[in-house]
Amino acid sequence: MRYLSTRGHADRKQFCEILLEGLAPDGGLYLPESYPKLDAAALTHLRDVWQSQGYAALAFEVLSLYIDDIPRDDLQALCRKTYTQEVFGTKEIVPLKPLQAAGQAQPDLYLEALSNGPTLAFKDMAMQLLGNLFEYELARRGEELNILGATSGDTGSAAEYAMRGKKGVRVFMTSPHGRMSPFQQAQMFSLLDENIHNIAIDGVFDDCQDIVKAVSNDLAFKRRYKIGTVNSINWARLLAQVVYYFAGYFQATQNNDQKVSFTVPSGNFGNVCAGHVARMMGLPIDRLVVATNENDVLDEFFRTGIYRVRGTADTHETSSPSMDISKASNFERFVFDLLERDGAQTKAIFGEGLSREGFFDLSGDARFAKAAAVYGFDSGRSTHADRLQTIQQVFATYGVMIDTHTADGVKVAKEHLNAQVPMIVLETALPIKFASTIVEALGRQPDRPAQFEGIESLPKRVQVMKADVEQIKAFITQHCD
Numbered sequence: 001m002r003y004l005s006t007r008g009h010a011d012r013k014q015f016c017e018i019l020l021e022g023l024a025p026d027g028g029l030y031l032p033e034s035y036p037k038l039d040a041a042a043l044t045h046l047r048d049v050w051q052s053q054g055y056a057a058l059a060f061e062v063l064s065l066y067i068d069d070i071p072r073d074d075l076q077a078l079c080r081k082t083y084t085q086e087v088f089g090t091k092e093i094v095p096l097k098p099l100q101a102a103g104q105a106q107p108d109l110y111l112e113a114l115s116n117g118p119t120l121a122f123k124d125m126a127m128q129l130l131g132n133l134f135e136y137e138l139a140r141r142g143e144e145l146n147i148l149g150a151t152s153g154d155t156g157s158a159a160e161y162a163m164r165g166k167k168g169v170r171v172f173m174t175s176p177h178g179r180m181s182p183f184q185q186a187q188m189f190s191l192l193d194e195n196i197h198n199i200a201i202d203g204v205f206d207d208c209q210d211i212v213k214a215v216s217n218d219l220a221f222k223r224r225y226k227i228g229t230v231n232s233i234n235w236a237r238l239l240a241q242v243v244y245y246f247a248g249y250f251q252a253t254q255n256n257d258q259k260v261s262f263t264v265p266s267g268n269f270g271n272v273c274a275g276h277v278a279r280m281m282g283l284p285i286d287r288l289v290v291a292t293n294e295n296d297v298l299d300e301f302f303r304t305g306i307y308r309v310r311g312t313a314d315t316h317e318t319s320s321p322s323m324d325i326s327k328a329s330n331f332e333r334f335v336f337d338l339l340e341r342d343g344a345q346t347k348a349i350f351g352e353g354l355s356r357e358g359f360f361d362l363s364g365d366a367r368f369a370k371a372a373a374v375y376g377f378d379s380g381r382s383t384h385a386d387r388l389q390t391i392q393q394v395f396a397t398y399g400v401m402i403d404t405h406t407a408d409g410v411k412v413a414k415e416h417l418n419a420q421v422p423m424i425v426l427e428t429a430l431p432i433k434f435a436s437t438i439v440e441a442l443g444r445q446p447d448r449p450a451q452f453e454g455i456e457s458l459p460k461r462v463q464v465m466k467a468d469v470e471q472i473k474a475f476i477t478q479h480c481d
C-alpha cells in the first residue's frame with residue numbers, strides 16, 4: 001500500500017513514512033492510492049473475526065490492509081495492547097446501545113459507545129493506538145519527538161492520555177488559562193507523568209494556536225527540537241476510526257446482506273471521513289449523515305455545493321464545543337474522491353483559491369450531485385435549543401443520558417430515519433464532560449464514572465505563561481536537554 005497527496009504531488013509513501021507527518025509537502029492530505037475492496041467472503045471473514053476474537057483482532061485485520069511496513073506480529077501486538085477492556089471499559093470496546101422505549105418492538109436507533117476510553121470522548125479510539133504506534137516507530141528509528149499542540153479540551157487530553165509514559169515522546173500542550181471546564185482541567189492537569197507538560201496560556205484558544213504555528217514556522221527550531229503534532233489530519237488517526245464502523249455494522253446486523261446508516265456529530269470531518277473510507281471498502285452503509293451544530297460549514301456544503309470557510313467573528317461558541325470549527329480540516333479528503341481524484345483541481349480549489357476567495361462552489365458540477373447518490377451523504381444541523389430538547393427527550397423516552405455532541409447527532413438522525421435500515425448514531429463523548437448543559441437541560445448533574453470521583457481535588461501539574469512565543473520555546477528547550 002502506498003499513499004499519495006490530495007494535491008497531486010508525484011511522491012508515493014509508505015505508512016510509517018507518513019505516520020509522524022502532518023500535511024504532504026504540497027499542502028495536501030495523504031490518502032491511500034486506492035481503497036482495498038472487500039468482497040462477500042472477506043466481509044464474512046471480518047464478521048467471524050469480530051464475533052470470535054473481538055475488537056483488537058478486527059482492528060488488526062482492517063489495519064493490515066493499509067499497513068505493510070510493520071511486521072504482522074508487531075502490528076497485532078500493538079492492536080492487542082491498545083484495545084483492552086481495561087482501557088475502554090467493556091469487552092466489546094464499542095458496545096451498541098439500542099434506544100428503545102418500553103413496549104416498542106424494535107429500537108428507534110442505536111448509539112455506538114465510542115467514549116469509554118480514558119478521556120471519555122471518541123478521540124481516545126484513535127489516539128490510544130497512535131501513542132503505541134509512535135512509541136514503536138520512534139524506537140525503531142532511534143528518534144525522539146516533541147508533540148506541541150493547542151487544545152480547548154478534547155484533543156489535548158486524548159493526546160496526553162495516549163502519550164503519557166511513552167518512550168521517545170514528550171507532549172507540550174497549550175490551553176487557554178481558566179477557559180476549560182473544571183472537569184477537563186482536572187483531567188489534563190492531574191497527569192503527573194514526566195513527559196507531559198501542560199502550559200496554560202494567558203489568552204484564548206486562538207492565541208494557543210498562533211503560538212503552535214509560530215513555533216512550527218521556525219524551521220530551524222522545529223528540526224532541532226523534533227517538533228511534531230497529532231492533529232486530526234493524521235492518516236493513522238483516521239484509519240483507526242474506520243474499524244469502529246465495522247464493529248457497529250456487525251453488531252446491528254445478522255448478515256452482510258443488510259445495510260445500516262450512520263449519523264456522525266461532525267466538526268473537522270475526521271470521524272465521518274473514516275465512515276466514507278469504510279463505505280468505499282464495501283461495508284454495506286446506506287447513508288452517512290453529517291450532523292453539525294450552529295457551525296454548519298459542512299451542512300451548507302451538502303445542501304448547496306458551496307464550501308464557505310467562516311471567519312473568527314462567524315465561528316460560534318456553542319454548547320457542543322468540540323464541533324466549533326471555522327473550516328473542516330479533513331474535508332479535502334472527501335472532495336478529492338468526489339472530484340474523481342483530480343489532484344490539480346483539488347489543489348486549485350483548496351490551495352490558493354480558498355485563501356483568496358474564502359469559498360468554492362461545486363453546485364454546478366455534475367460530480368457534486370453524486371455526493372448524495374454515489375457516496376451516501378446527507379446532512380443536517382442542530383442548535384442549542386435542539387440540543388436541550390433532544391437531551392430531555394432521550395432521557396425521558398429511553399432513560400439514557402447523552403452529551404451535547406451526541407445530541408446533535410440524535411437530532412439530525414431523527415430527520416433521516418428509514419424503517420428498513422437501522423440507524424447508528426456515534427456517541428462521541430459522555431455527558432459528564434459537559435455538565436453545565438446537562439444541568440440546564442435536565443436540572444440535575446450527569447452521572448460520573450467511578451474512576452473520576454473527586455478528580456478536581458487531585459494534585460495538578462501546569463505551568464501558566466504569557467502568550468509569548470519566545471517564552472514557550474525556552475520552556476521546550478529547557479525540558480529537552
Ligand SMILES: *Cc1c(COP(=O)(O)O)cnc(C)c1O
Pocket residue numbers: 121122123154155232265266267268269270271272322323405428429
Ligand atoms: C472531535 C469531536 C467531534 C468532531 O469530530 P470530527 O472528527 O472533528 O468531525 C465531535 N464530538 C466530540 C465530543 C469531539 O471530541
